[in-house]
Amino acid sequence: xxxxxxxxxxxxxxxxxxxxxxxxxxxYSLPFMIHFGGLLRSPQRIESKVLKEVGGDxxxxxxxxxxxxxxWLVGKMFSEYQAQAKRMKEIYSGIGxxxxxxxxxxxIAQLAGVVGNEETQPKYEQAKKNLIRSELNERLxxxxxxxxxxxxxxxxxxxxxxxxxxxxLYEQCIKNxxxxxxxxxxxxxxxxxxxxTDCSNAEREMGKALLRVIDKSSPQSSSTRQTVDAxxxxxxxxxxxxxDEKAEPEFVLGEAVANLEAISGTLMRGVxxxxxxxxxxxxxxxxxxxxxxxxxxxxxxxxxxxxxHYEVTEPGENPRWNKxxxxxxxxxxxxxxxxxxxxxxxxFDAAGAEExxxxxxxxxxxxxxxxxxxxxxGFVTLLKGNRIQFSYKGxxxxxxxxxx
Numbered sequence: 001x002x003x004x005x006x007x008x009x010x011x012x013x014x015x016x017x018x019x020x021x022x023x024x025x026x027x028y029s030l031p032f033m034i035h036f037g038g039l040l041r042s043p044q045r046i047e048s049k050v051l052k053e054v055g056g057d058x059x060x061x062x063x064x065x066x067x068x069x070x071x072w073l074v075g076k077m078f079s080e081y082q083a084q085a086k087r088m089k090e091i092y093s094g095i096g097x098x099x100x101x102x103x104x105x106x107x108i109a110q111l112a113g114v115v116g117n118e119e120t121q122p123k124y125e126q127a128k129k130n131l132i133r134s135e136l137n138e139r140l141x142x143x144x145x146x147x148x149x150x151x152x153x154x155x156x157x158x159x160x161x162x163x164x165x166x167x168x169l170y171e172q173c174i175k176n177x178x179x180x181x182x183x184x185x186x187x188x189x190x191x192x193x194x195x196x197t198d199c200s201n202a203e204r205e206m207g208k209a210l211l212r213v214i215d216k217s218s219p220q221s222s223s224t225r226q227t228v229d230a231x232x233x234x235x236x237x238x239x240x241x242x243x244d245e246k247a248e249p250e251f252v253l254g255e256a257v258a259n260l261e262a263i264s265g266t267l268m269r270g271v272x273x274x275x276x277x278x279x280x281x282x283x284x285x286x287x288x289x290x291x292x293x294x295x296x297x298x299x300x301x302x303x304x305x306x307x308x309h310y311e312v313t314e315p316g317e318n319p320r321w322n323k324x325x326x327x328x329x330x331x332x333x334x335x336x337x338x339x340x341x342x343x344x345x346x347x348f349d350a351a352g353a354e355e356x357x358x359x360x361x362x363x364x365x366x367x368x369x370x371x372x373x374x375x376x377x378g379f380v381t382l383l384k385g386n387r388i389q390f391s392y393k394g395x396x397x398x399x400x401x402x403x404x
Contacts, residue, residue, distance in 0.1 A: 185265035309358035
């Protein structure tokens with residue numbers, strides 16, 4: 001009987017090990033099956049089909065290998081295949097309807113058409129601070145960005161870079177239609193491009209379309225000393241406001257960034273390199289705040305020996321309060337992931353209150369501001385008057401980027 005029982009236990013263990021092994025084999029094999037059965041087979045199948053057809057669309061082969069080489073799974077687990085796919089993409093990039101330069105010029109011409117047509121121009125929702133692009137607009141920008149190889153010796157890289165820079169100025173103009181500095185930056189850049197022998201006709205047509213949009217019929221002279229002096233004056237004014245200890249995050253991370261990018265376009269390289277470099281560093285640091293990151297606070301005080309719960313949600317979403325067992329007492333550290341626009345829900349439970357983990361609480365509040373995180377650095381007054389104090393080491397406002 002004892003031996004039989006031991007054998008039964010061994011059978012169960014063997015069955016469990018076999019089941020785990022099968023699951024592991026399937027999970028481990030799944031990426032390989034997806035890669036070799038789907039991802040890799042797709043460009044090869046398209047390539048074989050096109051090469052068999054007389055006059056086939058070989059551009060489709062280029063697009064297939066580009067899509068394959070950009071796939072996340074290929075980059076993470078099959079990097080050797082990714083390198084080969086990039087080589088195949090380079091081979092086919094010179095085959096089909098024109099060279100890369102001709103393809104880029106065609107896309108720039110289409111982008112100029114987007115600017116010139118009121119129905120396809122990007123629209124800006126001021127209330128939601130949301131820029132809406134058409135599907136064609138999105139596709140053209142994506143493909144132009146893909147043409148940048150990171151080598152300024154390449155014509156396509158320089159040309160795509162100029163167009164994307166001009167487009168960024170255009171979108172800033174859409175968001176700030178009354179800002180004359182941004183309009184002047186577009187005017188100045190178009191004027192410089194018109195005199196640049198490296199610029200194509202497609203770029204010049206796009207410049208003309210932009211000038212028509214901002215009611216500038218034709219480019220005049222390049223930046224005058226008066227324009228540059230005005231830009232330097234605006235730069236110093238922004239520097240003072242940005243570096244002020246009481247500067248609001250909405251200004252530092254929003255309005256100041258757009259204004260500085262516009263000012264940078266009016267300054268001259270070789271003359272104002274210090275200001276241009278400072279602007280570039282500031283903008284790069286400000287862009288980091290747009291990402292979702294983890295911030296650590298200390299809960300300094302909670303009334304009535306109580307505790308709190310919190311949850312971060314996207315705008316308009318209700319909290320799930322599914323973190324049962326998680327509560328924060330006075331003196332404890334709180335880590336939360338947040339990006340601008342996220343809402344912060346804080347629930348307070350007094351000592352002795354029935355524990356519902358935030359679903360039902362003594363008092364609560366929702367911080368809905370775009371930069372709600374900054375409201376947590378100090379006292380937070382809840383809806384019923386209870387006050388909770390948080391602290392960010394060194395002060396959260398002091399962590400904002402500075403213009404040096």
